Amino acid sequence: GAVVSQHPSRVICKSGTSVKIECRSLDFQATTMFWYRQFPKQSLMLMATSNEGSKATYEQGVEKDKFLINHASLTLSTLTVTSAHPEDSSFYICSARGWGRPVLDEQYFGPGTRLTVT
């Protein structure tokens, strides 16, 4: 249980284009999903938290107009990087937590999406 998928696993896009990353909880309902960014050899940096049906809460310094987050259902959240630039190249990871049993009350992570902007 507690499987989270992400799609795509890798994406290369040209500067100025937008990229959408999907995060799905496969075997549980995720009341909250988190989006992280991770640079090589560094820890995870929380970008935003989204609750199903609500607007995402962004961390300080994260541009909400650039990183659009939608959490339309209890199993799907999307992150859209708009007008991507090379400095947006990074490893983006989502996590999800459900409600109920303690084991689902923690964050379970997707496999990540490697974004390269050329």
Added chain:
Amino acid sequence: GQQLNQSPQSMFIQEGEDVSMNCTSSSIFNTWLWYKQEPGEGPVLLIALYKAGELTSNGRLTAQFGITRKDSFLNISASIPSDVGIYFCAGRTNAGNNRKLIWGLGTSLAVNP
């Protein structure tokens, strides 16, 4: 943002050796978590700790929630090559509805067969 002090930063050990790593915080946490991340993958939850003093095992892994609630350690016994990866500690205060995690900087483990 706030981060936990995690040490050591990296370890290179021989297969079969035991490993110990720890995390400390200036703040009190109500939950400590340990995750493992392999290259190109997302972190995988290893152990969750919810009570001060709690000692929990998961196979060859053992973690403890410090009595002061400001620290936690993770031990790996009889290491094997597949233990290679980056181990992250994470703490949470449980305040608010979103329950954000505060992360350590990770301990990179290499195991020499």
